[in-house]
Amino acid sequence: xxxxxxxxxxxxxxxxxxxxxxxxxxxxxxxxxxxxxxxxxxxxxxxxxxxxxxxxxxxxxxxxxxxxxxxxxxxxxxxxxxxxxxxxxxxxxxxxxxxxxxxxxxxxxxxxxxxxxxxxxxxxxxxxxxxxxxxxxxxxxxxxxxxxxxxxxxxxxxxxxxxxxxxxxxxxxxxxxxxxxxxxxxxxxxxxxxxxxxxxxxxxxxxxxxxxxxxxxxxxxxxxxxxxxxxxxxxxxxxxxxxxxx
Numbered sequence: 001x002x003x004x005x006x007x008x009x010x011x012x013x014x015x016x017x018x019x020x021x022x023x024x025x026x027x028x029x030x031x032x033x034x035x036x037x038x039x040x041x042x043x044x045x046x047x048x049x050x051x052x053x054x055x056x057x058x059x060x061x062x063x064x065x066x067x068x069x070x071x072x073x074x075x076x077x078x079x080x081x082x083x084x085x086x087x088x089x090x091x092x093x094x095x096x097x098x099x100x101x102x103x104x105x106x107x108x109x110x111x112x113x114x115x116x117x118x119x120x121x122x123x124x125x126x127x128x129x130x131x132x133x134x135x136x137x138x139x140x141x142x143x144x145x146x147x148x149x150x151x152x153x154x155x156x157x158x159x160x161x162x163x164x165x166x167x168x169x170x171x172x173x174x175x176x177x178x179x180x181x182x183x184x185x186x187x188x189x190x191x192x193x194x195x196x197x198x199x200x201x202x203x204x205x206x207x208x209x210x211x212x213x214x215x216x217x218x219x220x221x222x223x224x225x226x227x228x229x230x231x232x233x234x235x236x237x238x239x240x241x242x243x244x245x246x
Contacts, residue, residue, distance in 0.1 A: 020055045021062035027053060028063060032072060032083055039085035043073060088179035099187055107241035110191050114239060117184055118232050121165065124181065125212070125228045128171035129221040136171045137217040143167055144209045151202055158192055164209055168216070191239045204234070 028049075031037045044052065049060045064081060067073045071090045075081045084090060103109050128136075147160035162185045169181040208231040215224040 020059035021066070024049065024053050024055060024059050024063035025066050028067060029072070032067075037083050039083050041083045042080040043082065045080065088176045089182075092179050092183045096183065096187075099183070100190065103187060103190070103241075110188075110239060110241040113184065113188060114232075114236055117188065118229065120177075120181065120184065121168075121228055121232060122225050124169050124172060124177055125216070125224045126221050127174070127177075128168050129216050129219050129224045131173070132171050132216040132219060134217075136167075137213055139167055140164065140209075140213040140216065144206060144213065147209070148206055157202060158189060161205065161209075162186070162189070168212075171216070188239050191241060201238075205231075208234070 028037070028043075037043065043049075043064070046057055046060050046064075049055075049063075050057060053060070064073065064075065068075045068081070071084060071093050072086070073081045073083055103113065143160065143164045147157060147164065150156040150160055162182070165185060166178060166182050169178045172178075208227065212224060212227050212231065215227055
């Protein structure tokens, strides 16, 4: 009689039966993936799903909640759930809390994120300079003036700063760049700590934004890249991990 191999002696977990709610989730996910349930469509009622899959209400509700937690559907009380459009913003929304936890758990990751921002925005401004049109420049200058009107309101000022950088990403016509830029700057915002003795930093920011807009309007790729690099290097000290704050 053959001896048992080491593998057969290794304890393994018994195979578990899949929960009914997981099976309902899988079926609904396949319907969304195939387009049978398209973005904007109302989801079938709970009763209809119970009859379709032959399960009880708890399994259906748990499956729907799992879909909502993953950003696949939106649940509104008193209304039918609807299928969401799947895009980069939806995907990044799923990692938002994890990203914030990662940054707070390891202070060095804030510096890594600032480094990533420099790399990403250098590439973004290069692409933007290739196709920047007169309307794009007008939008950027309007955003600068809106930001100028927010001097003295620190929170609103930095939100306007984010809008300026996201608008540059929009010029590239790359929705992934837009979503990643917005998410990255939102994560960094948690660590924005203005240096009190650095007087005039807001006006310097506005001047640098104006120079970037001018260079984009001239489609000067190298000049825009240099200006963006200088701009981000100057603002680096404003984003500080709480763990390194004294």
